[in-house]
Amino acid sequence: MYRVCFHFVTIVQRYYGIAMHYHIVTIMIIAAMGLTSCASVGDCLKGVMVQNFSVTLDKGMCFGQCPVFSGSVLGDRNVMYNGIRFTEREGMYKGTVSESELCDIVTEIRENNIMSLDTNYRENVADAPETELRVVYAGKVKNFRWNLSTPAPFKKLEALMIKHTHE
Numbered sequence: 001m002y003r004v005c006f007h008f009v010t011i012v013q014r015y016y017g018i019a020m021h022y023h024i025v026t027i028m029i030i031a032a033m034g035l036t037s038c039a040s041v042g043d044c045l046k047g048v049m050v051q052n053f054s055v056t057l058d059k060g061m062c063f064g065q066c067p068v069f070s071g072s073v074l075g076d077r078n079v080m081y082n083g084i085r086f087t088e089r090e091g092m093y094k095g096t097v098s099e100s101e102l103c104d105i106v107t108e109i110r111e112n113n114i115m116s117l118d119t120n121y122r123e124n125v126a127d128a129p130e131t132e133l134r135v136v137y138a139g140k141v142k143n144f145r146w147n148l149s150t151p152a153p154f155k156k157l158e159a160l161m162i163k164h165t166h167e
Helices: 003-017 018-044 098-111 152-166
Strands: 055-059 066-076 078-085 091-096 130-138 139-147
Touching: 003 139, 018 098, 066 152, 078 152, 091 152, 098 130, 098 152, 130 152
Parallel strands: none
Antiparallel strands: 055 066, 055 130, 066 078, 078 091, 130 139
């Protein structure tokens, strides 16, 4: 039996040559990438729960037609959106984000060390709409406020919040 299997493998290898080796290596690499990405999302969200994580972005009014809305992403992946004025969708909406999308938000907070930043970036401009970003991370709460352009450390987080709460 051993000789039959050995001869069969030898014939297959000769027939397919090196291409068979490359197919096996490719399959192994793809499988490893899939397992790694699952592990990294799981590691990213370890300890993230609705009780100790949420991000809320509130955009306030101006004298013109500035969009006014509130969007929240919670640690259990639930999303809440309230379009108040001058938005594409007005009213209350609920949904969910994927684990990967939640991981993107958590990673942005960790990598930019958001919880150690100043909270007030407001300037004395009467008509500038105020933005408030409330972050609950690892049980700590911080409210960040600005009224002109978004401060650099918050730009990507703000974009992620708008993307995930407006869909």
